[in-house]
Amino acid sequence: MNDINWDIETDVVVVGTGAAGSAAAATAASKGASVVMLEKASSAGGTTIKSGGQAWIPNNFALRSQGIVDAKADCLRFMA
Numbered sequence: 001m002n003d004i005n006w007d008i009e010t011d012v013v014v015v016g017t018g019a020a021g022s023a024a025a026a027t028a029a030s031k032g033a034s035v036v037m038l039e040k041a042s043s044a045g046g047t048t049i050k051s052g053g054q055a056w057i058p059n060n061f062a063l064r065s066q067g068i069v070d071a072k073a074d075c076l077r078f079m080a
Helices: 019-030 047-051 061-065 072-079
Strands: 012-015 035-038
Touching: 012 019, 019 035
Parallel strands: 012 035
Antiparallel strands: none
16 A cells, blocks of 8 residues: 655545545534545545435335335445
8 A cells, every 4th residue: 555645734635436425524624624535445525425415315205105015135236
């Protein structure tokens, strides 16, 4: 593993660059805070990249009422 030396001072550290992290960073910056965002993946976006930015409510009542199976285990595997 590479040795990385950090020498950064900031007001806010946001871990993750998905929708929630990006919103948090934008809000903090809009209030005058200096912000650093960290992302473990090779590209920014977190699980928002997988969703394409669409809302997904797993196993919701509308799906169930139509007999569509959206199993919790499948949801958890996808989000992992």
